[in-house]
Structures are given as C-alpha cells and as structure tokens.
Amino acid sequence: MDALSKPELLALLGAAKENSERDWLMILVGYWHGLRASEVIAITGASVKDGFLAVDRLKGSNRTVQALVEHPEPLLNERPALIELASKTYPNQRLFKVARQHFWRLVQRYGKLAGIPQHKAHPHALKHSIAMQMIDKAGIHKTRQRLGHKSIASTGAYLKETDASADAVVVGAVGL
Numbered sequence: 001m002d003a004l005s006k007p008e009l010l011a012l013l014g015a016a017k018e019n020s021e022r023d024w025l026m027i028l029v030g031y032w033h034g035l036r037a038s039e040v041i042a043i044t045g046a047s048v049k050d051g052f053l054a055v056d057r058l059k060g061s062n063r064t065v066q067a068l069v070e071h072p073e074p075l076l077n078e079r080p081a082l083i084e085l086a087s088k089t090y091p092n093q094r095l096f097k098v099a100r101q102h103f104w105r106l107v108q109r110y111g112k113l114a115g116i117p118q119h120k121a122h123p124h125a126l127k128h129s130i131a132m133q134m135i136d137k138a139g140i141h142k143t144r145q146r147l148g149h150k151s152i153a154s155t156g157a158y159l160k161e162t163d164a165s166a167d168a169v170v171v172g173a174v175g176l
Contacts, residue, residue: 002120002162003132011114012121013075016106019113023106025085026096028078029053030126032069034147037100037123045093048086051079061148131158 004012009031017024030040039055047054054065068079085095098106103123111121127147134143135158144152 003129004120004125008116010075012110015110015113025081031130032078033066034127034130037103041096041098043095045086045089046091048082057148064148
C-alpha cells in the first residue's frame, strides 16, 4: 500500500472538512494515531481523557495512550475538536457512529474529491502514511510504539521502499 503525501493528506482532510466535521475528525484521528478503521470507529467518549486518546488496538497490538495532537495547521489540529466531541458523548458511546465499511466509502469519496488516486484512498493508507512519515525522522522504535506493534518485524514493513519513492529520487541519484 502506498502512503499519502503531505499534500494528498491535506487535500483529503480539506475535502472531508468541507462536507462533514465528523468525517474530517474521523480521518484525522485515524492518521495521527495510526489506527485501523475498526479501531477508529471503536473510540468512545471515555477513550478521550485529559488530552490523551486511549486505544485498544486490534490484531494483537499493544494498547496505546497518546497525547492528542495540537497543530498550527487547522486541518491537522485534532485536539480541540476531539475533546469537544468527547465532552458531548456518553463515556460508553462511540464517537464515530459508522460501520467500518462506511468509513472506507467515506475515504474513497473524499479521496476522489481531492484528486487522490483510488489505490491510495483507503483508511489503511492513513496508518501507512503516519508510519512512513515517522520512520525516517523518528526511527523504527518510536514508530513501533506509536503504532502499538508488539513485534519490531511488524514495523519493519514500513522500511520497504515503494516504486513511487524510488521514482522520486532516480534522476538525482544517477547524477546525469
């Protein structure tokens, strides 16, 4: 799976926010916390507490408790919106009341509106994107922790290069 570039991520978030605050926030939380679609839709009011998001991850991954991200770019600033949504939701009530398949369709829809290639307009691309962006700058161990992986081998999958990343550097690497 290919990661979204930063401009693609912003375009996806912009398209979502133009249509629905909830959808924008759902996509943004999935990105910042490297969540699977099922993990995003399982977040409850009680998951958000004291500026942190607690996630019971699936597929044998570790539970994580991560600080909410405050960012100067409004499309990337999850903290105030997530705190507000959680404050209006009962502790055991889900924040994003959609099915996993509907979340997938929403990402497809907003991806199309944003001009993102269809193969990148998938909820798992959000997890892949944060992982790929983190691994170069923060290293494999911090990326492993962020994604909740028990095994470093799971995180190692993000060390693989893609055709697109090789394409981006080929001319400069050859030196012609």
